[in-house]
Amino acid sequence: MTRGRPRDATVADRVVAVAGALLREGGYAGFTVDEVASRAGVAKTTLYRRWPTRDHLVAAAVATMLAETPLRDTGDARADLVRATLDIAAGLRAQTRALIAELVAYGARHDDLGSFLRELWTQRRQAASELIERGTARGQLRSGTDPAMLIDALVGPLYYRVLVTGDPITDDYVRAMADAALSGVAGQAEVPE
Amino acid sequence: MTRGRPRDATVADRVVAVAGALLREGGYAGFTVDEVASRAGVAKTTLYRRWPTRDHLVAAAVATMLAETPLRDTGDARADLVRATLDIAAGLRAQTRALIAELVAYGARHDDLGSFLRELWTQRRQAASELIERGTARGQLRSGTDPAMLIDALVGPLYYRVLVTGDPITDDYVRAMADAALSGVAGQAEVPE
DNA sequence: CCAATTACGCTACTTGAGTTGCGGAATTCG
DNA sequence: CGAATTCCGCAACTCAAGTAGCGTAATTGG
Secondary structure, eight states, rough: OSSSOOHHHHHHHHHHHHHHHHHHHHTTTOHHHHHHHHHHTOOOOHHHHHHSHHHHHHHHHHHHSOOOOOOOOOOOOHEEEEEEEHHHHHHHSSSOOHHHHHHHHHHHHHHHHHHHHHHHHHHHOOOOOOOHHHHHHHTSTTOOHHHHHHHHHHHHHHHHHHIIIIIOOOHHHHHHHHHHHHHSOOOOOOSSO | OOOOOOHHHHHHHHHHHHHHHHHHHOOOOEEEEEEEHHHHOOOOEEEEEEEESHHHHHHHHHHHHOOOOOOOOOSSSSHHHHHEEEEHHHHHHHSSSSHHHHHHHHHHHHHHHHHHHHHHHHHHHHHHHHHHHHHHHHHHSSOOOOOOHHHHHHHHHHHHHHIIIIOOOOOHHHHHHHHHHHTTTSOOOOSSO
């Protein structure tokens, strides 16, 4: 069907794997496109034919690194949300702050890359929204709770601490903040238990 | 007292002014050290003798750009906090997202620069903390309110929206979120009015 | 088999960040 | 004044991101 020489299907996998390894090794520093190309046994130009900038390459590597921590729906919306928030906090602690910050900066630099990253977050937020709506339907959260605002209230302070203030994120902190958000934004359950 | 040739005191002012102008003009892109040096009539080496990296230079320029929106204490802690949060939201809207994101990334890249920036935020947070404590003392906020957590709840979602999700920040959104934080984290006033 | 087509590798290039070395200018102390 | 000291400008350099041109390999259609 397609006329010319087919793309080497192994290139993408090899490159992303090498890129991820380099990021884990030396973090943001020590990540050069030349090194990725050399280690993956690919010409730099080939690399640029698939990922238009270094930032795109980093983003691709990080996207595959994001362990998909699934969002469980046990029927207790509050407990599930607290758990999910704790998971996110753990992820933010584990992944170097620098990597998160770089990703954010990349997203701001390139519109297309920003859309790509926002797409990633949106998928995860979508699942959380549905969980919140089910919880609302069950009467575990105040009716009229805006899912987006609740998510912002739960997750926003975490990113703020990691990216801006640098304050530590303890599990106690997360729990306290989640309780506050659930009582403030989500209000009291109308039909307690 | 000091022996050798004194530093040209006008250099810093000129450079920071030029840097700020360049940032306003072309945003993050189009900001090159060479261009700053050339426009300020200073050798690039001189520039690097004062600011160790380009990031430091950008940070210095932005720091002076930060219009010090004062935090007023009218005696009504809740109203003052809502107002301050609206001011911050306005600032986040005005300054290009890219600039904020770059600053965050810079802070993550260089420890020293990160400390410098965190120092900036800390100063402003300190003033807010004191306002919250006065409000608590007046009984306008639940006693035992943790100032840091309240600030996180107020401001965190804003940065989260700007940096991560890209969702817009309307005044209505800010007000709703502030109300929720003030009822959730700060609880009800023990001595209403 | 042959032409068109597409992917790949290689070399060389441009641009901007950051460094190095040196000579000259300004200032203080003796 | 002269020596020590510190700042400045200049030119040349290294390094990494990203680009351009060209030759070649692989594949499909005729």
